[in-house]
Amino acid sequence: MARRKQIYEGKAKVLFEGPEPGTLVQYFKDDATAFNNKKKGTITGKGVLNNRISEYLMMRLEEIGIPTHFVRRLNMREQLVKEVEIIPIEVVVRNIAAGSISTRFHIPEGTRLPRSIVEYYYKNDEFNDPMVSEEHITGFGWAAIHEIDEMLNMSLRVNDYLAGLFLGIGIKLVDFKVEYGRLYHENGDVQVVLADELSPDNMRLWDFKTNEKMDKDRFRRDLGRVEEAYQEVARRLGILPESGPTDVKGPSTLQ
Numbered sequence: 001m002a003r004r005k006q007i008y009e010g011k012a013k014v015l016f017e018g019p020e021p022g023t024l025v026q027y028f029k030d031d032a033t034a035f036n037n038k039k040k041g042t043i044t045g046k047g048v049l050n051n052r053i054s055e056y057l058m059m060r061l062e063e064i065g066i067p068t069h070f071v072r073r074l075n076m077r078e079q080l081v082k083e084v085e086i087i088p089i090e091v092v093v094r095n096i097a098a099g100s101i102s103t104r105f106h107i108p109e110g111t112r113l114p115r116s117i118v119e120y121y122y123k124n125d126e127f128n129d130p131m132v133s134e135e136h137i138t139g140f141g142w143a144a145i146h147e148i149d150e151m152l153n154m155s156l157r158v159n160d161y162l163a164g165l166f167l168g169i170g171i172k173l174v175d176f177k178v179e180y181g182r183l184y185h186e187n188g189d190v191q192v193v194l195a196d197e198l199s200p201d202n203m204r205l206w207d208f209k210t211n212e213k214m215d216k217d218r219f220r221r222d223l224g225r226v227e228e229a230y231q232e233v234a235r236r237l238g239i240l241p242e243s244g245p246t247d248v249k250g251p252s253t254l255q
C-alpha cells in the first residue's frame, strides 16, 4: 500500500498530505497526554469519537458563519481539512472556574465567573505553554493585532454558540481551548480560520445535574470511565458512531 507523506505528528493527531494541493488529512489517535506530556496513556476509541465530535461541532459552527479548516470526514479516524499555517496561540475561554484558573487565583472549582474570560497561551511545549498577553503576541510576531481581534471575536461567538448547544443536551460548557490558522487563498487573501479540533480533549464538559466530568479531566485526574464519558457526549449530540453516518439525527433536546 502506498504510504502517504506524513507532515506532522502531534500528541493526539497526525497530519498527512491530502489528496489535492492545499488539503491535509487529519488522523485522530487514541493517545492521550496531560501536563505537557508528563502523563501518557491511551483511551480506547477516543480517536474515533473525537473525529465525530469535532466534525459535528465544526459543521455547526460553519453554519453560523465561523470559518473553519474542516472539509469533510473521510472515515472513522480521518478527516479532510484545509492546509493552514497554525497561529501558535492557544485561546482559552472560561465560563466556570476549573483547572489552572482555580489554582492560580484560589477560586473553588465550579464557581461561575462574572463574565466569560479569555486567555492566550503560547503553544510551545519546551516553555510549557506559558500564558501570554497581547503585547507578547504582537511583540514577538506570533500574530498581528487584527488577527488577535479576529481570534477573540470568533472565540466568543464559538463560546456563546457551544454553551447553548451543550446546555440543550444537559451539559455545562465550563471552558475550552481553540487554535486558529491562516488560510492563504489563491487571490492573495489571508483568512483566519478555526483549526485543530473541538473535542472533550480540549473542553471541560460537566453534566448539568450532577456536575459529573465528561472530558479529559477524567484521564488527567485518574477518575476512570474516560471512554464512556466521551461516548456519552457523542450519544447526547446524536452522533455515536454505532448509529452509522446515515442515521445521525443530531442532538436530542432535554425536556
Ligand code: TMP
Pocket (backbone or CB within 6 Å): 092, 098, 099, 100, 101, 129, 175, 176, 177, 201, 202, 203, 204
Ligand atoms: P487549564 O485549566 O488547564 O488552563 O485548561 C483550560 C482548558 O483548555 C481546558 O478545557 C483544557 C484545555 N487545554 C488544552 O486543550 N490543552 C492544553 O494544553 C491545556 C493546558 C488546556
